Amino acid sequence: MSRTRKIYLEESEMPRKWYNIQADMPNKMLPPLHPGTKQPLSPDDLAPLFPMELIKQEVSQEKWIEIPEEVQDVYRIWRPSPLVRARNFEKLLDAPVRIYFKNESVSPAGSHKPNTAVPQAYYNYKEGVKKIITETGAGQWGSALSFATQFFGIDLQVFMVKVSYNQKPYRKSMVNTWGGQIAPSPSTMTEAGRKVLELDPNSPGSLGIAISEAVEMAVKDPDAKYSLGSVLNHVLLHQTIIGEEAIKQFSKTNDYPDVVIGCFGGGSNFAGISFPFIRLNLCQGKKTRLVAVEPESCPKLTRGVFHYDFGDTMGMTPLLPMYTLGHNFMPPKIHAGGLRYHGAGPIVSQLLKDKLIEATAVHQLESFDAGVKFARSEGIIPAPESTHAIAQVIKEANRAREEGKNKTILFNLSGHGLVDMASYDQYFAGNLQDYSVSEKQIKDSVAELDIFPAE
Numbered sequence: 001m002s003r004t005r006k007i008y009l010e011e012s013e014m015p016r017k018w019y020n021i022q023a024d025m026p027n028k029m030l031p032p033l034h035p036g037t038k039q040p041l042s043p044d045d046l047a048p049l050f051p052m053e054l055i056k057q058e059v060s061q062e063k064w065i066e067i068p069e070e071v072q073d074v075y076r077i078w079r080p081s082p083l084v085r086a087r088n089f090e091k092l093l094d095a096p097v098r099i100y101f102k103n104e105s106v107s108p109a110g111s112h113k114p115n116t117a118v119p120q121a122y123y124n125y126k127e128g129v130k131k132i133i134t135e136t137g138a139g140q141w142g143s144a145l146s147f148a149t150q151f152f153g154i155d156l157q158v159f160m161v162k163v164s165y166n167q168k169p170y171r172k173s174m175v176n177t178w179g180g181q182i183a184p185s186p187s188t189m190t191e192a193g194r195k196v197l198e199l200d201p202n203s204p205g206s207l208g209i210a211i212s213e214a215v216e217m218a219v220k221d222p223d224a225k226y227s228l229g230s231v232l233n234h235v236l237l238h239q240t241i242i243g244e245e246a247i248k249q250f251s252k253t254n255d256y257p258d259v260v261i262g263c264f265g266g267g268s269n270f271a272g273i274s275f276p277f278i279r280l281n282l283c284q285g286k287k288t289r290l291v292a293v294e295p296e297s298c299p300k301l302t303r304g305v306f307h308y309d310f311g312d313t314m315g316m317t318p319l320l321p322m323y324t325l326g327h328n329f330m331p332p333k334i335h336a337g338g339l340r341y342h343g344a345g346p347i348v349s350q351l352l353k354d355k356l357i358e359a360t361a362v363h364q365l366e367s368f369d370a371g372v373k374f375a376r377s378e379g380i381i382p383a384p385e386s387t388h389a390i391a392q393v394i395k396e397a398n399r400a401r402e403e404g405k406n407k408t409i410l411f412n413l414s415g416h417g418l419v420d421m422a423s424y425d426q427y428f429a430g431n432l433q434d435y436s437v438s439e440k441q442i443k444d445s446v447a448e449l450d451i452f453p454a455e
């Protein structure tokens with residue numbers, strides 16, 4: 001046992017239910033509001049965008065939700081994912097810590113995103129949807145959804161943020177290989193895209209703009225629905241299989257995490273690894289710390305405001321109560337494209353407000369440095385997003401050394417970086433820099449929110 005590196009589960013031990021944290025939250029979230037009337041949304045308002053089963057999951061208060069057999073069948077292509085003891089990385093850090101990571105990079109798309117792409121494709125298929133339209137930041141979501149839709153015979157159109165489309169051409173190839181269509185955003189295919197291009201023909205795009213394009217196209221096509229890879233409650237729900245597996249895996253060791261760490265874009269991989277541990281904090285008196293790590297260049301959790309805001313730039317999505325930098329906030333072009341989003345999921349926002357989780361921010365260079373250290377000790381090249389979690393692991397290890405305290409750390413390796421090597425090249429060439437967002441930029445961007453209801 002002492003030299004064990006990987007703790008596996010048998011396929012038969014894979015969890016059969018997702019954990020719905022809404023059932024256990026001490027304070028419920030404020031309701032989403034209709035973008036036009038600013039009144040609480042009814043499930044019917046979402047029907048043009050999502051299949052009914054996902055809308056039900058969005059508002060469900062049931063603690064456990066069955067994973068359909070057909071979804072389990074696809075999950076078994078790569079799940080259960082290994083829990084790995086990072087022994088070489090521990091040795092490198094030389095601190096009194098045991099470090100584990102959940103390796104979500106083993107999925108076919110190389111990230112945690114297929115955990116929700118598969119059930120989303122499945123529920124659309126069950127309700128007769130022929131086509132799904134979505135957006136993608138760094139390309140992971142688009143590729144994950146392309147992987148998932150083909151199992152259920154659904155067509156896919158992806159809008160990819162232009163700056164990433166140019167930086168990461170192989171994500172486009174992956175989408176095409178699995179059968180999906182993909183266009184850079186802003187595009188001329190939608191009114192939203194054309195409007196942005198009119199104002200700024202060189203717009204690098206943003207996730208908010210791409211969402212506007214996808215939502216517009218989905219609403220105009222009666223056979224199509226929209227799909228989102230993060231932020232929403234049902235997305236976070238599907239990701240909880242990560243943490244539920246990890247809990248089963250820890251039960252095969254003598255260990256249990258003191259701190260659980262995940263990088264943070266909209267909240268899905270962080271939620272996936274942390275919510276099941278929050279469940280044990282709330283229901284069994286455990287005291288694990290949960291730490292969300294965002295980039296300094298897009299600091300919604302650490303410097304944003306808790307306020308109703310749109311999920312997109314054009315104001316087409318419902319208003320959600322969340323920590324936000326304002327929907328017009330344009331994050332610098334950092335290489336962790338999947339973390340360039342202005343807001344945080346409503347559940348994670350409420351948990352942060354209630355101090356059930358913590359948030360911190362790290363700079364780009366520190367993250368890449370941590371990623372390279374990890375690659376040179378553990379062998380796996382992490383996604384630029386995941387390196388933010390690894391940078392925080394190093395900080396936790398340093399703190400444990402200073403305090404002379406033993407600590408068990410778990411982090412989510414949300415993906416590998418093999419399709420992001422251009423970013424590593426830029427880092428090695430010394431072309432990357434840290435970006436600090438000024439107080440003024442945040443203040444100006446957040447000031448625009450005053451036209452919406454406050455909390």
Ligand SMILES: *Cc1c(COP(=O)(O)O)cnc(C)c1O
Nearest residue numbers: 140230265266267268269385415
């Ligand atoms: C998309 C992505 C993220 C960020 O999104 P979350 O919803 O916050 O998890 C992080 N890591 C990887 C590898 C991703 O693909």
